[in-house]
Amino acid sequence: MEWLHKRCPDALTSARDARGRAYVPYSGFRMGAAVVTDSGEILPGALVENVSLGLAMCAERVALFSAVATAAGKPQVLALVAKRTNKQLTFPCGACLQVALELGGHDLIVVVSDTKGKTDQARIGDLAARLPHKPN
Template sequence: MDKQQLLDHAKIARERAYTPYSKFKVGCALLDGNGHVHLGCNVENAAYGPTNCAERTALFRAIADGVPRRTFQAIAIVGDTSRPITPCGVCRQVLIELCSPDMPVFMGNLSGEIEETTVGALLPGAFTEEDL
């Protein structure tokens, strides 16, 4: 699956977002080692703290479905932003915990702009299990 196809899946997931408060929809598509795509969207809550980002929804869904950590192949995120959307700090920490540091991260927006990086580049100096 190429990055555009993965971004297209993220756009589909974005439409499923539950955002009654911010109206800011984000979608994510996570490709596992078997070629399966796990979708995620942001899910808001009136208490704000329990709100979950699209990236964490996709990652947690895949882990719950039995996909072993560090076997993911790529992740794509899409939001209605002026530049390609980037994961928040919490999502960056979860990504470094569950994904390989060299895993590609495709970030896009609804205008079709795309930026590509890696999980490791998103969070230099990350706190990992080696630090415990």
């Protein structure tokens, strides 16, 4: 498990780069994410908005879906870089937590950073304890 924490800086770097590529002409709220898998691959994701608002896709799910699409392995770390929300570090939304829980399981580490590099992390099993989950 220790290596996961060591990979968090790499994931945050990838997420920070992806944040710069976010397509956010409507909100201007740039978000970048990255997934580290058990094979060591890092998959970036960026928020992509659309004039039809409901078609926007969170950066985290772009990264998670990319891990599936490229058969990169089981997600072990999900990193997110964004500005703060109501002065708090921005964590993934409920939909992204649900998808991350499904693909990564309860021990996936969620690590978040604001634009100044202040970070926090938590096990998704603790963040999403009451969300629906696959039977063991």
